Amino acid sequence: MSQIGHAEPHPPLAHASLELLAMALRARPTTVTELAILARATPAELRDRLAVLVELDLLALRGDDIGYRPPAQTVAALSARVLGDAAHALTTSLAEVDTLLTALPGLITSDLVGSPDGTGGGRELFHGPGAAHDLWRSLILQQHERRSACMMPDARPVLVPDSPLSDAWRDTLGEAEMQVRAILSLADMTRPESRPMLEAARASGVEFRAMRTPPSWFWLTDEAVGLPLRWGDPWPTSALLLRDEAVVSLMQGLYDTWWAQAATLAPTAHPWDAVLALMVDGATLEAASHAVGISSRTGRRRIEAAMDHYGVVGAVALGAAWQRERALSAS
Template identity: 35%
Template sequence: MDDASLLALAYRGRPATVAELATLAQLPVTGIHDAVARLRDRGRLGGQGDDLVYANPADWAAESVAARAAELRETARDLLGEIERVVTELPGMIGHWSIGQTTADPMPVVTRHGPRASEDVWFEFGRRDVGTLDAVLPDIDRFLTSPDERVARFSAAFRAKDAVRVILPTAVADDPRVAALLTAFTAAGMEYRFLDDPPSWFWIDGDQIAIPYEWGEHRPTSVVSVRSGALAGMLSAYFSSLWRTATPATTSSEPWTGLLLLMRRGLTLDAASRQIGVNPRTGRRRIAAAMSHYGVSTLFALGAAWAADGAHTTRAR
């Protein structure tokens, strides 16, 4: 039995000692001691001697990336590869962990199955009031066949967020059906970019994440969702790396674009917010994000920086 299989077995059964783990695995205790030593060296298991202590997958994944990041600063590609390697292990290990978890475990894990599991899990666990949603959607065919009511629900949810960033496959950039869908989502404040070969479906919303049970799936029907600040931070760093390499949409789609267009016509911030269908408080957060983006501190300076950037060429929806 290899180390990964042994760790999965340990997560499910939670034996308290090496001897109990050997019994559970039906293997000689000597070989189990060696495997446990290797897993401890990698941070996958804790404890000393014969006693076993279980390390939460969220903790060891984040710590592994943090430790490797210090060693791999010479090239972003190496770091990106290391993050992806760790993430690839996560769905399976989280699934094994959830079998043995107790109510005292600090990492609640949920799974959802079905053709629309990837959408349903966000409606159930994502925050739809504040914060930033980042998502990679390698396959959006299901959205093209979604009922209008479901698209409207997504649009309404996006309007309440401070920002929504989505990475889409380059292949859909010229699809007129996709353009119509993106028009609705962009009006709700979604910003999007294109990537030739997105690595997998996933999203991060605050400290809640969702990943496919098999990393690399583009349209998963089995989804794992976890609330973990450590994992969310790691996936956010991974998403940011992908976002930087993705191609921006031809038309500006920042969440503040519609607001600034209306304010340029003389509307107040609150009035512009209501006209595009967002709460004025959300509108103020989006303008604050725009000021931070352009490095300015006043609305006048923001208008000048935005105009110089060419963002004013975008039409209001």
């Protein structure tokens, strides 16, 4: 740690290092010499890549001996560390987190293949055209609480009416009271043929928000997370269900950030719209309230209701969330 309390900068993470780690996790060589043979390289040629992995606690080295660490916990802890230091280099840090998330499913799969005891450790793999739906069914049926969250860059498989997946989704949502937060693409939210399924889902307890381009498909509960084997996949045919507290906690934090950034697309105007429109232009709360013919007290209540609605605190954050919603609705 530095004297001001921030972690010292860690070395850049390259795909070559992650590929070497995945190879090591699968084959479990016990020495650098054995790993070099597998990689068709000399130990000296691997030195830089191994140094990065050791520095990031993804591998341990004692002389020539290699020690292995569970990739899920390490990646989650490292991602949290990267985000915690994001003030120093925000763009680079977030790009590195995306690299880690991209690599995470593949690293866990490699670890599963090479695990000495062969146990899944709370991990399930799903393959085939129905992988995303099968994972979701397993996730929902096994969880103890009714709360879940998801992100779907391409939700057409469940929004197209009278298809096997959409019918199964609607039937499952109707089986019990559920609290679901869903981030969809703006295209899916505004497509006319999506409306019947969106209305049915809302009636079953699903709350929707929209982003122009959601980062990746995934499902999340308080106990588990379902990830595509390729982060960024809009509707995966290979997916991983992971019950790991560290990774679930990381994904919950990221999801809350994306949820705050996403826009609600309400069909009618909000009671606070007129007041907010004036305040965004620079009017005070009192002046805006009087301009629209309400008392300052009523105006304040509407602003408080707007903050609750958008999940933000403060006038600046509220104005940004409100403007983002209007921009998405108008596009």
